[in-house]
Each structure stands twice: as C-alpha cells, then as structure tokens.
Amino acid sequence: MTDADSRVTIHMVASLDGFIARKDGSVDWLETTDEFADGETLSPEYVEAFLATIDCYVMGSRTYQTALDFEVKGFGWAYGDKPTFVLTTRDLPRPRDSIQFYSGDLTELVNGQLKPAFRSIWFVGGGAVSGECLRLGLADEVHYSIMPVVIGDGIPFFQGLETDVELHLLGVKAYKSGMVELRHEVRR
Numbered sequence: 001m002t003d004a005d006s007r008v009t010i011h012m013v014a015s016l017d018g019f020i021a022r023k024d025g026s027v028d029w030l031e032t033t034d035e036f037a038d039g040e041t042l043s044p045e046y047v048e049a050f051l052a053t054i055d056c057y058v059m060g061s062r063t064y065q066t067a068l069d070f071e072v073k074g075f076g077w078a079y080g081d082k083p084t085f086v087l088t089t090r091d092l093p094r095p096r097d098s099i100q101f102y103s104g105d106l107t108e109l110v111n112g113q114l115k116p117a118f119r120s121i122w123f124v125g126g127g128a129v130s131g132e133c134l135r136l137g138l139a140d141e142v143h144y145s146i147m148p149v150v151i152g153d154g155i156p157f158f159q160g161l162e163t164d165v166e167l168h169l170l171g172v173k174a175y176k177s178g179m180v181e182l183r184h185e186v187r188r
Contacts, residue, residue, distance in 0.1 A: 006115040010123045010130045011143040012157050013179075019154030020127055025062055034148040034178030041176050054082060055118035058109075061088035063125030068093065083118070085109065087129055110138045131160040139186050142167060148178035 013030065014020045021027050057079050059067070064086045071077045081098050089103045102109055110133075114121050123133050133139045144157070167184035174180050 006119050006121060007140045008110060008115075008121045008123065008133070008138050009141040009143055010133055010139050011145070012125060012127075012130060013145040013147060014157045015149050015151045015154070016146055017150045017152065018157050019151050020125065020157050021066070021155045022151060023154055025066065025155070027066065029149045029151050030147060032148055032177055032179070036174055036176055036178045039174040039176040039178070051080065053120055054122050055120045056083040056085065056114060056122070058085045058087065058114070058121065058123045058129070060126040060129040061086060061090055061092060063129070064088070064092065064099075066125075068095070071095075079124075085114070106132055107136055107138065127155050127157055127159040131158040134158060134165050134186070135161055137186075137188070141170070142182075142184045142186065144182045144184070146180045146182065148180075 012020050015029060022029075064084075067078060077096070079098070081096075084099050086092065086099060086101050087103070087106070087109075088101055092101065094101070110121070123130060123139070134142075166187040168187055169182070170185050171183040172180065173183075
C-alpha cells in the first residue's frame with residue numbers, strides 16, 4: 001500500500017446548528033425521538049459492515065473521555081479493536097491495547113505513521129482536532145451527520161480555521177431517526 005491509497009476522513013455527529021457537544025461536553029441531545037418514514041434504517045448488519053471499512057481512529061482527549069464514559073454507562077466501546085490514536089499531553093487511562101496516545105506534530109502522525117500503515121483513517125472528534133486536520137490540509141473527506149435538534153450553544157464542529165475550506169458534495173443520506181448525513185470531498 002502507498003500513502004496515495006490512504007484516505008483521511010473527518011466524521012462528526014452534530015446538531016443542526018453545528019455543535020458537537022454542549023459547552024460542558026455533554027451530548028445528551030444525541031438521543032432523538034424523531035422519525036422520518038422515508039429514511040434508511042441503520043441495521044446492525046449495515047453498521048457492522050460499514051465499521052469494518054475503517055482501519056484506525058484519531059480523536060482528541062475530550063472525545064476519548066466521552067467514549068470512555070459511554071463505555072462505563074453500558075454503551076460499549078464504539079471503536080472495537082481498531083487502533084485508536086488519542087491526541088493528548090495528559091495522563092489518561094488506557095483500558096485496552098488498541099489505544100495509543102500521541103502528543104507530537106499532527107502532520108507527522110498522519111503522513112509519517114498512519115498513511116503508510118492504514119488505508120482508511122477516521123478523525124472522529126473533537127472540534128479543535130477536526131479544525132486542525134482541515135487547516136493542515138490532511139483531510140480528504142468530511143462526513144457530517146446532522147441530528148434533528150438545535151441546541152443553541154456549545155462546542156462547534158470546526159475550531160481554529162482562519163480560511164475557507166472548499167468542499168464538493170459527494171452524497172446525502174437521510175435515516176429513519178431523522179439524522180441526515182452529508183458526505184463531502186475536500187477540494188485542494
């Protein structure tokens with residue numbers, strides 16, 4: 001595999017008004033009672049097949065802590081046994097061998113370590129990490145899953161962008177839960 005075979009995707013679930021969490025980091029609004037009859041069903045088989053296409057995950061420390069909290073609450077570890085790289089300088093718990101902590105240069109991590117080893121690299125949070133990935137020109141795609149809720153204030157999807165990032169729409173899907181997924185390619 002060559003680095004050219006690798007793709008970096010930013011994926012985030014956000015409110016309609018562009019927030020990935022409340023200011024305190026909570027994501028209680030992710031549960032929705034909305035129903036869109038014409039939407040697609042996220043069956044367990046579909047989700048399992050989709051997740052099998054991802055080779056590794058990258059996330060910030062707050063997203064990591066949220067994922068650990070979900071696991072403690074009985075929701076499980078969303079990232080399976082896939083390598084998960086957590087961007088942090090803090091000393092955090094490491095309950096599984098698939099987790100690696102990284103505190104160096106993001107471009108070096110992506111181009112020097114991840115692209116030579118993995119084909120499908122997914123950045124899954126948070127806003128600062130997603131913004132930095134775009135700002136540095138590391139992302140190939142952005143998947144934006146919009147929940148049917150407006151929360152008014154919180155942590156924005158992208159933080160720290162000084163310039164526009166042009167995108168090209170690749171696809172749109174609506175789900176029975178009312179969630180809409182936008183898939184964009186990053187224009188270089």
